[in-house]
Amino acid sequence: MKMLRWSAAALALFVVGCGSVEDAALEPRTLAAQESELRTCSTDLDCVSGCGCNSGQCVSVFGPPPPDGYCDQAPVRACTTSSQCADGCSCTGNACVASPSSPSTNCLVAPPDGYESDNTHTSASSYLGTPQLNHTFHNRLDLDWVLVATPVNQVMTVEAYNLRNSVQLQLDVYAYDYATRTRGALLATTQSTVCSQITPACNMYRVTANVVAGGVYAVRLVNRASTPAGSDWRPTATYDLKMY
Ligand SMILES: [Ca+2]
Numbered sequence: 001m002k003m004l005r006w007s008a009a010a011l012a013l014f015v016v017g018c019g020s021v022e023d024a025a026l027e028p029r030t031l032a033a034q035e036s037e038l039r040t041c042s043t044d045l046d047c048v049s050g051c052g053c054n055s056g057q058c059v060s061v062f063g064p065p066p067p068d069g070y071c072d073q074a075p076v077r078a079c080t081t082s083s084q085c086a087d088g089c090s091c092t093g094n095a096c097v098a099s100p101s102s103p104s105t106n107c108l109v110a111p112p113d114g115y116e117s118d119n120t121h122t123s124a125s126s127y128l129g130t131p132q133l134n135h136t137f138h139n140r141l142d143l144d145w146v147l148v149a150t151p152v153n154q155v156m157t158v159e160a161y162n163l164r165n166s167v168q169l170q171l172d173v174y175a176y177d178y179a180t181r182t183r184g185a186l187l188a189t190t191q192s193t194v195c196s197q198i199t200p201a202c203n204m205y206r207v208t209a210n211v212v213a214g215g216v217y218a219v220r221l222v223n224r225a226s227t228p229a230g231s232d233w234r235p236t237a238t239y240d241l242k243m244y
Contacts, residue, residue: 041058050071110138119144124145124146137238139232140227146219159243160241173217188207219243
């Protein structure tokens with residue numbers, strides 16, 4: 001399915017790119033001129049979708065060869081609204097672009113989600129009894145803390161589910177002393193999805209812990225993806241969180 005989507009996207013880009021191919025045919029460029037335009041890179045994230053970084057240059061990595069110059073384009077962050085772009089960027093032509101007032105802003109990075117700043121247990125969001133939707137890992141170093149108060153003695157289940165855009169995370173539950181804001185013992189942790197099939201029932205992270213009436217517990221979700229921070233134009237890793 002992933003490949004199918006890429007193919008459709010690539011096809012669309014190839015169609016869009018046809019104009020430049022014809023232009024190139026009308027006015028051939030010298031080989032030296034073409035080589036001078038090759039896009040330099042240090043990681044695949046420096047190259048547009050469908051191109052990879054090979055020996056410091058963006059080149060086609062699989063599938064049919066793209067139109068001349070396709071891999072020489074700078075990557076952009078796709079969007080449909082400006083809320084999907086970082087501060088200082090707006091969504092123009094389905095790409096996040098820097099506002100005229102801050103032209104040097106890096107618009108490849110994702111904006112933080114509505115639960116930020118929640119990178120420490122003292123700035124955690126509070127779980128209010130209903131699922132928290134659309135948590136994102138907006139950069140490689142992102143982690144998310146959530147505090148939950150437990151009204152009764154029970155086995156509490158915590159799930160990170162609806163995993164979108166290649167979420168890889170670690171899910172932890174800690175005991176917590178809310179009065180002193182002190183983290184206690186690690187009660188449960190996982191880095192593995194429930195099962196390996198590609199189904200919603202399997203593709204989630206789940207832990208359980210014994211909790212007590214009147215208790216507070218701290219849940220931590222850590223981004224385990226290896227994407228370099230600060231240059232991620234790809235769709236942002238997103239998950240929903242529920243506890244019951
Ligand atoms: Ca966070």
